[in-house]
Amino acid sequence: MPVNFFPAQFEVIRNTDKCIKCRACERQCSNEVHFYDADYDKMLTKDAQCVDCQRCVCICPTGALKIRPNENAFRESANYTQQIMIENYRQAGSGGVLLSSMGTPKDYPVYWDKILINASQVTNPSIDPLREPMETKVFLGKKPSTIKKNPDGSINTELPPHLELNIPIMFSAMSYGSISKNAHESLARAAAELGTYYNTGEGGLHKDFYQYGENTIVQVASGRFGVFKGYLEAGAAIEIKMGQGAKPGIGGHLPGAKIREDVSRTRMIPMGTDAISPAPHHDIYSIEDLRQLIFSLKEATEYKKPVIVKIAAVHNVAAIASGIARSGADIIAIDGFRGGTGAAPTRIRDNVGIPIELALAAVDQRLRDEGIRNEVSIVVGGSIRSSSDAVKAIALGADAIYIGTPALLALGCHLCRSCHSGKCNWGIATQRPDLVKRLNPEIGYQRLVNLVHAWDHEIKEMMGGMGINSIESLRGNRLMLRGIGLNQKELDILGIQHAGE
Amino acid sequence: MATKINATGMHYKDLNHLVSSAKDKDIIIENALGHRYIGSSAADKNIEIHGIPGNALGAYLNDCRINVFANAQDATGDTMNSGEIIIHGNCGDAAGYGMRDGKILIKGSAGYRAGIHMKEYQSHIPMIVIGEKVGDFLGEYQAGGRIIVLGIGHEDECPVGSFCGTGMHGGAIYIRTEHAPKGLPVQVKCTDASPEDIEAIRPDVEEFAASFGYNADELLKSHFFKLVPNTANPYKQLYVNN
């Protein structure tokens, strides 16, 4: 028997006093970890297959299960960590590129946690959102810099197209194919109820969801999956995907195995064939080329829909954003490197890109300096985990935020980072019908609505605390922020002072 | 009746508005000069273009016929859904980017990346015929449909450029030549076209010949190479779960 170079990463612990051998865990685990041995009349496990998705733990009627990291330890080294060693073993065994999913687990600085929010005391009294009206509605799109008059002297009130959000939170792009139909339905219905938007990702729009078009952003990526006139017209806005925070410079490959009939029809691609959307759009090599695609989409939709250009946060993001703001785009979406993904090469996910906090601050400042901030709205995503992250993002200059991972958490995701396996036990990142049906869109959508309502209320409380009653007055209001434990360079980039200053 | 539009001095936005709002099915555009997006997402129209249209001609096209009596530029038929674009001249880069149905017939040569991301599904099968030569990266990432390069007038050389079929994982490319393309990627298989293959492309070549005054039987008598991918899942072996 060949030697396995590394042990199981998790240990399934069963309290045999509590276990009633109902075999629910066995039925629920798509990784086939649990099994019943009739000879010994015992539930046994194959720990090596466990991904710590917590499904069996949550489902066990007697609470008999626990998943723990395997305590077995390689000889300690701060340089060659156990993780690095295992990754090298995996590659030596297969010759493959390491593939992971969701946001990087690495210990990079989270600047949100090093920024503190202000509150009013004595002067400029705080506001109680339960008592007084608070405005969290935002409009995304170009804001004209001049007032135009009609020949008869009246003011021309025609505005470029806008998105109207009741709450400055949208669901970020996750394609049908990478996530399930029930997950999409939950997002679509939640967006409609909340008065905000979800994003199709690059996988086309399922025919059942055209009814939510008013609350849908349709995405166009290099593979052009499912893009046709009806699709472009169905959405409230069109997003051109140039990049994704978790994998800047890398495109999408949806493996053929995930392309079953429905996904094939929605993406308008053959069944069973890999869906490849490389990072570059091979017709875009310059801002001028980007402009061509933007206006081709605007022409196709009669200039009625705002066009969003989504980019990954990378080193020279401010210069890129400046180009995009001049390209005719109405909205720039910037995705930070801690953002999630349904599949990305591990090395890219863990090493390429920059934190969204720094990217946002740099972009907002650059566009202000150049006097073109009103040309575009800025939407940021790529690890905004809570309402306080959202408030900080808006105060740093964002018009609205995209949430992806928190939305999946609302649907049951436990961040096991195994989406690329297609066997998500929570019915989210899978196309297997038996798994998909575990996610009830009726419940899923309600949980999403709950989450966003809760965040909205918290945002209002924090705004009220600052004595601000309109989100417009919070945007770019960096005086409301202070850094904690940051060096001068970091403070300069973020454009904020240190706590105590 | 046909609507006649003189495009001289007109912004593309105004021109395209006239095209999309025209009541007639037949539209004749004269003096086109780099106007972009002509026929973009148009449906059920018959557009004749005299002069040179600009980039992204017939993008997202639906069931529409566009005849160009000159050269066309880049991104012709981008993400075309159905219909027909007939170019009585040469065509720029990225012709038929991501097209999933319909036909593009080019009398002369085409630039780089023709047929990139072309894909088929169910009964929708796109097709491009190029009369003369074509640049590098023909059929890049092709996931379906047929690309036919006839090499007319270039019989003593290979009529396709370098890196043909890079990332190709579906569909087929037919090349009328004695000179097989060199340096094909490992996942692309190049064989002599069989009599069945020739029959399969006969209707396409006949349509090309009828459009531009060639003899299809003569063209089909020549030797063709057929390029197909040997896997629909080029990335399957690439990754290891982490």
Ligand code: SF4
């Ligand atoms: S993979 Fe999930 S369901 Fe299976 S044993 Fe591990 S935690 Fe339980």
Ligand code: SF4
């Ligand atoms: S979506 Fe599913 S597979 Fe992906 S991290 Fe969440 S629980 Fe795991």
